[in-house]
Amino acid sequence: MEMKTVKIGLMGFGNIGVGTYKTLEMNRAVIAANTGIDFEIVKILEKDVDRKRDVVVPREKFTQNPDDLFLDPQIDIVIELLGGIQPATDFMQKAMNNGKHVVTANKAAVAANYDELRKTAADNQVLFRYEASVAGGIPILSALTGPLLGNDFVEVLGILNGTTNYILSQMADAGLAYEDVLKTAQEKGFAEADPTADVEGIDVANKLSILISLIFGERVAPKDIPTEGISKITKEDIEKASAEGNKIKLIGKAKKENGTLTYSVKPTMIPFSHPLAGVNNEFNAVFVKGNAVDELMFYGKGAGPLPTGSAIMGDVIEIGKAMAKNAAYDQVVAGGRK
Amino acid sequence: MEMKTVKIGLMGFGNIGVGTYKTLEMNRAVIAANTGIDFEIVKILEKDVDRKRDVVVPREKFTQNPDDLFLDPQIDIVIELLGGIQPATDFMQKAMNNGKHVVTANKAAVAANYDELRKTAADNQVLFRYEASVAGGIPILSALTGPLLGNDFVEVLGILNGTTNYILSQMADAGLAYEDVLKTAQEKGFAEADPTADVEGIDVANKLSILISLIFGERVAPKDIPTEGISKITKEDIEKASAEGNKIKLIGKAKKENGTLTYSVKPTMIPFSHPLAGVNNEFNAVFVKGNAVDELMFYGKGAGPLPTGSAIMGDVIEIGKAMAKNAAYDQVVAGGRK
Numbered sequence: 001m002e003m004k005t006v007k008i009g010l011m012g013f014g015n016i017g018v019g020t021y022k023t024l025e026m027n028r029a030v031i032a033a034n035t036g037i038d039f040e041i042v043k044i045l046e047k048d049v050d051r052k053r054d055v056v057v058p059r060e061k062f063t064q065n066p067d068d069l070f071l072d073p074q075i076d077i078v079i080e081l082l083g084g085i086q087p088a089t090d091f092m093q094k095a096m097n098n099g100k101h102v103v104t105a106n107k108a109a110v111a112a113n114y115d116e117l118r119k120t121a122a123d124n125q126v127l128f129r130y131e132a133s134v135a136g137g138i139p140i141l142s143a144l145t146g147p148l149l150g151n152d153f154v155e156v157l158g159i160l161n162g163t164t165n166y167i168l169s170q171m172a173d174a175g176l177a178y179e180d181v182l183k184t185a186q187e188k189g190f191a192e193a194d195p196t197a198d199v200e201g202i203d204v205a206n207k208l209s210i211l212i213s214l215i216f217g218e219r220v221a222p223k224d225i226p227t228e229g230i231s232k233i234t235k236e237d238i239e240k241a242s243a244e245g246n247k248i249k250l251i252g253k254a255k256k257e258n259g260t261l262t263y264s265v266k267p268t269m270i271p272f273s274h275p276l277a278g279v280n281n282e283f284n285a286v287f288v289k290g291n292a293v294d295e296l297m298f299y300g301k302g303a304g305p306l307p308t309g310s311a312i313m314g315d316v317i318e319i320g321k322a323m324a325k326n327a328a329y330d331q332v333v334a335g336g337r338k
Numbered sequence: 339m340e341m342k343t344v345k346i347g348l349m350g351f352g353n354i355g356v357g358t359y360k361t362l363e364m365n366r367a368v369i370a371a372n373t374g375i376d377f378e379i380v381k382i383l384e385k386d387v388d389r390k391r392d393v394v395v396p397r398e399k400f401t402q403n404p405d406d407l408f409l410d411p412q413i414d415i416v417i418e419l420l421g422g423i424q425p426a427t428d429f430m431q432k433a434m435n436n437g438k439h440v441v442t443a444n445k446a447a448v449a450a451n452y453d454e455l456r457k458t459a460a461d462n463q464v465l466f467r468y469e470a471s472v473a474g475g476i477p478i479l480s481a482l483t484g485p486l487l488g489n490d491f492v493e494v495l496g497i498l499n500g501t502t503n504y505i506l507s508q509m510a511d512a513g514l515a516y517e518d519v520l521k522t523a524q525e526k527g528f529a530e531a532d533p534t535a536d537v538e539g540i541d542v543a544n545k546l547s548i549l550i551s552l553i554f555g556e557r558v559a560p561k562d563i564p565t566e567g568i569s570k571i572t573k574e575d576i577e578k579a580s581a582e583g584n585k586i587k588l589i590g591k592a593k594k595e596n597g598t599l600t601y602s603v604k605p606t607m608i609p610f611s612h613p614l615a616g617v618n619n620e621f622n623a624v625f626v627k628g629n630a631v632d633e634l635m636f637y638g639k640g641a642g643p644l645p646t647g648s649a650i651m652g653d654v655i656e657i658g659k660a661m662a663k664n665a666a667y668d669q670v671v672a673g674g675r676k
Contacts, residue, residue, distance in 0.1 A: 026490070027488055027490050035487065131485055138634065139486060146652065149372055150361055150362075150647070150650075152364070152365050290648060291365065292648035293644070293645050294645055296638035298637075299613060309488070311631075314485035318485070
């Protein structure tokens with residue numbers, strides 16, 4: 001088999017960017033052996049070249065000018081890891097307008113501009129993939145848009161945020177108050193300095209919006225999902241739940257009944273016997289119910305540099321395989337049902 | 339989007355065949371809307387036309403002559419659900435030699451003739467998929483050969499047989515003896531009249547052999563996997579395990595350490611805190627560890643007509659999508675990590 005080469009531009013070199021770089025370095029030979037494709041990150045958009053990172057990157061790969069990625073004819077795929085809605089959305093669209101396939105982990109941008117990003121991809125006949133935007137390393141979007149396409153879906157629910165699941169797990173296990181666990185989580189790097197997006201459920205609403213699009217083919221903007229976070233959960237709430245045989249989990253849920261779709265993000269009682277009750281700390285899990293496959297649960301690390309790097313590289317490899325086949329743009333491969 | 343048509347021949351119309359037929363009937367419109375492809379089962383190889391089944395099939399679809407499938411130019415995909423190594427393997431190869439893509443749920447045939455079947459597919463530039471052969475409705479093979487390709491794998495273990503997991507769960511929950519639960523399981527249709535392949539671990543060894551091929555790229559014949567079943571497990575064994583905080587589960591496991599692959603099928607102590615301990619009755623779960631994604635678990639129904647139908651239709655749809663793109667034969671899409 002003749003070895004093909006696919007060249008990548010990376011936008012953003014924080015934790016996830018470094019995790020993606022490390023995942024590829026670590027497994028480049030294995031990936032090449034399994035796919036016949038040699039993937040290489042050739043340019044990195046990042047201002048802070050000198051920050052201490054546990055990976056060695058040749059200095060000449062760094063640039064501060066996004067056009068160095070958009071206009072470089074050797075770059076096939078742009079990975080967007082800047083976070084936030086803008087300029088990430090603009091940058092992804094510019095990359096597509098210049099014929100680049102795009103992979104992102106950016107749930108906020110995908111949830112806010114789902115239709116626009118997919119339309120730009122379609123207009124430019126490029127692929128747009130975002131597996132890492134929901135549930136980190138868990139390959140849930142690929143499953144929904146691939147091997148589960150033979151189903152009509154009834155329900156999706158999940159633990160989709162590692163920070164809040166860590167806080168709730170620690171409150172339950174150690175009998176601690178919310179504020180104390182949050183403080184420790186921030187010290188350990190499990191929670192951000194401003195934890196609002198996580199603890200108020202906004203991050204979960206973004207991810208649920210993306211899941212709803214893929215599973216039910218309907219667009220519900222994150223701001224239209226009734227959302228309640230965990231910042232008002234007390235030690236006493238958790239003790240009471242436990243005494244009644246339940247765990248409190250922050251659950252994103254969408255359900256279709258008699259043609260009507262309902263959805264919410266809120267702290268929810270989960271009986272000890274339910275598979276989601278055993279999902280603790282930084283782990284995520286997504287539970288789906290299809291009319292043929294019945295109940296399925298996917299469990300794994302919902303965040304972290306390498307698990308997220310695994311999801312990003314999975315998307316990159318899918319695009320590389322499609323390129324190797326000279327495949328035309330395909331709506332389903334691009335990640336949507338409909 | 340112009341609607342394409344893909345026509346299917348089905349070999350075998352027992353529980354799984356009927357489940358596949360029902361899955362397609364139930365979701366044909368949804369699948370067409372999501373993929374732009376109208377799938378139709380046009381011929382069914384089955385001797386017993388008059389058996390009572392809870393699905394209505396036009397009589398003219400049945401045939402007793404396999405050549406009616408192999409030689410019919412309108413048939414694009416043959417689904418093999420005869421079970422057993424022969425004549426299933428011969429039939430799959432004949433279908434491929436006649437230019438048909440092949441989908442199967444037949445773990446015994448795939449495990450026994452993995453290289454030969456893949457070679458015949460490659461020689462004929464057709465696709466060969468077998469998602470349903472391992473863990474029923476759980477899309478584990480698609481995950482391993484798609485979104486998880488960015489990993490080097492360390493370990494796989496799983497509860498891969500619903501019959502034995504049902505027996506062990508019932509023994510633990512109801513405090514019953516092996517023979518009594520087996521009898522009830524046979525009456526309920528959860529165990530076959532001759533349960534040997536299930537209870538002696540042979541079925542799990544077949545599935546583990548397939549997983550090893552995909553995950554580690556090595557061929558280990560089922561007969562070369564040290565295999566111990568559950569027929570010698572006593573009520574007392576289970577009580578003792580429980581008192582020590584463990585469940586006894588029939589586990590298929592393969593692990594690579596310092597370049598050496600070890601594997602086994604045997605009853606194994608699983609601590610109550612491990613995610614696999616909560617997998618009960620007819621449910622299956624597969625646990626994999628990759629060097630980037632870390633721990634992942636997939637949980638769902640490992641058997642049953644509709645869950646298996648979901649897996650089979652997932653493969654059929656992947657092939658339909660590849661046909662729609664006029665994709666050339668591709669080693670990775672065909673299901674292997676080499």
